[in-house]
Amino acid sequence: MSHVFHRHLEQHYPTAVGGEGPYLIDAEGRRYLDACGGAAVSCLGHSDAEVIEAIREQVGRLAYAHTSFFTSEPMEALADFLIERAPSGLSSVYFVSGGSEAVEAALKMARQYFLERGEPQRKHLIARRQSYHGNTLGALATGGNTWRRRQFEPMLVEVSHVSPCYAYRDQAPGETPEAYGERLAAELEAEIERLGPETVMAFVAEPVVGATLGAVPAVPGYFKRVREICDRHGILLILDEVMCGMGRTGSLFAAEQEGVVPDLTTIAKGLGGGYQPIGATLVSERIRSAIAEGSGFFQHGHTYIGHATACAAALAVQRAIEQRDLLSRVRQLGEGLQQRLVDRFADHPHVGDIRGRGLFRGLELVAERDGKTPFDPSRKLHAEIKRTAMDEGLMCYPMGGTIDGRSGDHILLAPPFILEPYQLDEIVDKLDISLKRVFERR
Numbered sequence: 001m002s003h004v005f006h007r008h009l010e011q012h013y014p015t016a017v018g019g020e021g022p023y024l025i026d027a028e029g030r031r032y033l034d035a036c037g038g039a040a041v042s043c044l045g046h047s048d049a050e051v052i053e054a055i056r057e058q059v060g061r062l063a064y065a066h067t068s069f070f071t072s073e074p075m076e077a078l079a080d081f082l083i084e085r086a087p088s089g090l091s092s093v094y095f096v097s098g099g100s101e102a103v104e105a106a107l108k109m110a111r112q113y114f115l116e117r118g119e120p121q122r123k124h125l126i127a128r129r130q131s132y133h134g135n136t137l138g139a140l141a142t143g144g145n146t147w148r149r150r151q152f153e154p155m156l157v158e159v160s161h162v163s164p165c166y167a168y169r170d171q172a173p174g175e176t177p178e179a180y181g182e183r184l185a186a187e188l189e190a191e192i193e194r195l196g197p198e199t200v201m202a203f204v205a206e207p208v209v210g211a212t213l214g215a216v217p218a219v220p221g222y223f224k225r226v227r228e229i230c231d232r233h234g235i236l237l238i239l240d241e242v243m244c245g246m247g248r249t250g251s252l253f254a255a256e257q258e259g260v261v262p263d264l265t266t267i268a269k270g271l272g273g274g275y276q277p278i279g280a281t282l283v284s285e286r287i288r289s290a291i292a293e294g295s296g297f298f299q300h301g302h303t304y305i306g307h308a309t310a311c312a313a314a315l316a317v318q319r320a321i322e323q324r325d326l327l328s329r330v331r332q333l334g335e336g337l338q339q340r341l342v343d344r345f346a347d348h349p350h351v352g353d354i355r356g357r358g359l360f361r362g363l364e365l366v367a368e369r370d371g372k373t374p375f376d377p378s379r380k381l382h383a384e385i386k387r388t389a390m391d392e393g394l395m396c397y398p399m400g401g402t403i404d405g406r407s408g409d410h411i412l413l414a415p416p417f418i419l420e421p422y423q424l425d426e427i428v429d430k431l432d433i434s435l436k437r438v439f440e441r442r
């Protein structure tokens, strides 16, 4: 019996022993094409020689130095790299070990900002239904994913949830994308008015929704309107780019494509590409300076923040993406993937929608297309697809629909940026076979 407390305690997991570009290899020698980068993590694949060498070199020099005593070269260099490329206004970076920690840091920074400014009543958060921002208590409270939250309620943080921007299901017939975006923005503003604008701290959203909905971008103009509303009421905008950031959608930050600058943004998965656990919160100058000129100290911190080896790995990953011009490859391969998915599945009776940006694509599965009827969540279609695809040597990231029936099961694809075009065919072929096997059984 394994002594590991696995995710599913009774499930058997193959043992991963190696990685080769976009493939993972198990102890029996089976190869799996990693079409989801784990969970949109492995942007450079699994065996990048330059990143491995950078880690080796850093460990050989200095593996770790506690940040209450020292800064380190890789941490300073990574912060410089990110801020030089981030939307203007963001001026410093707080490094953590993953996505949930990045969201927690953003929430506490937002709170401390208002305390420093003498606005202690601003503590209410607004986020969106069907969202996921992490599993630690603050991040879990922020997310509106009923399935993840339900058993831990009541949550410890005050959050209200408004509608996500989810055109496939919620844009009304005859409504233009612009009018739909306006309607959602009005809903946000109404919620702010209901709560009392002076009590609201921040609005939190993913620019392109990953895990909960499956690569759903907002309609044009939505985030611009959200930014205006936040500004009008003195509310901070926190964009969670843990999954969609770091080039996944074809630009380093997904917000660039929306033309908005957040006050805080969180990144993680693609930052270190899985070579080391690392996440970060990027902070706007007005928040940094309010804290600097106030108490001068962010009342937070973990042992492993700014870990030197993790920063060195992330810097190597990000430099590789830039030097090899992988973002234009993401845009190109992304179009190729979308086209192949449409060619193969546009007429599939159970594929309701094919969407996404860059190498971040989602397929929504429905029992019946005309009514967009989700499969009964208790059938756990997503789990069956995941198992079947693994049998076919394909890693994809299927997720269940929400228990309130507001979305269907979906499959998220987020392959490494280094993919060869023929591997796009391999993804689509293996997915096709897996879906055939699953639906034939039903």
Ligand code: PMP
Pocket: 039, 098, 099, 100, 101, 103, 132, 133, 134, 135, 206, 210, 211, 240, 241, 242, 243, 244, 268, 269
């Ligand atoms: N935010 C978003 C948007 C995510 O997708 C995730 C992870 N799926 C998280 C936060 C939490 O990140 P982590 O699992 O690294 O804690």
